[in-house]
Amino acid sequence: MTELRKAIAVLPGDGIGPEVTRAAIQILSDCATAFNHKFEFRELPFGGDAIDRCGSPLPPETLAGCRSSDAVLLGAIGGSKWESLPLGTRPEAGLLGLRKEMGLFINLRPTRLRPSLRGISPLRPERLVDCDFEIVRELAGDIYFGEHKSEGKGNKAQASDLAIYSVPEIERVARYAFERAGARSRHLTSIDKANVLASSTLWRETVTALAKDYPEIALDHLYVDNAAMQIVLRPSQFDVILTSNMFGDILSDEAAALAGSIGLIPSMSRGRADQPALYEPIHGSAPTLAGKDMACPLGAILSASMMLRESFGLEIEAQSIETAIDRALEHGYRTSDIAEPGGRSVRSSELTERIRTELHDVMVHHERYGWGV
Ligand code: IPM
């Protein structure tokens, strides 16, 4: 009997997007076979690829396909080919449109060091002790979605972007962050620039007022400039970070670097719990690597395991994938971005194949000895 039946919209996008989503689909398919689930993958055009094929980065059928699926898996978008297009028509506009239209107002980006990759972090080992935190980034408001204006010409030209937040917009993402902190070590750090910005002052007031509903959570606040410094000085002080769209964009790349490579970090974007969530590696489309079988597939594969855990409640399946990844890494299978300096590296497809082999072994072992451990 089939255990679980799920429809997954797949948006490969541009550059290395198609290669890394292919790797993630292979792993998800292996998992489905082993655990008797049925995952139906629906590939849809998105980003620059959709501009070329359909005339828009987010064609209506892609949006409809995402909305009617149980979850969405996205590769990456963008590239120099579309960089001269006006801002609102570029691949990035498709991603922002998708976030808005699907109501994805929460973005979760974990920074967890994989044990065998500690050596490739740019931080010294003593600073990496207990480096395991999550960034909850607001995803549907702020300067990203306020009015963008350009006027005048030559040296009379001026431009502005409106950073705007309302109380309900702050509350809905903050509640999620408080709950997330409640399930971890009950420490939440909210990051803003309340010493300068009105939108940040409202952010701080709203988060502070909400804290009364979560007396078990220790809440503190940091200004974003200090936070950027603290993330590299002492990452162990963070457990869950809550921040606005713009600051979250910047800090999550910084945090990813601690893990050793931006190619390693997955993400979840979600809205209401009864709506489909979207999973994507946080790296970009890396056009110079595209088609060379060199891109790190781990961000995409970890996004797939995050999907299994967060959207489908399949904890054992997710853990099995993560164990398989760690074993492949321990055996020295690494793409060049995560190789030790001067160390050996393998092609992207070789790393994926090794993870599949390890996953198979993990599952055979569990079938024999049980899933308890
Ligand atoms: C990200 C990316 C996007 C963002 C771009 C591609 C629009 O940098 O997901 O972090 O700025 O949100």
Ligand code: MG
């Ligand atoms: Mg970014």
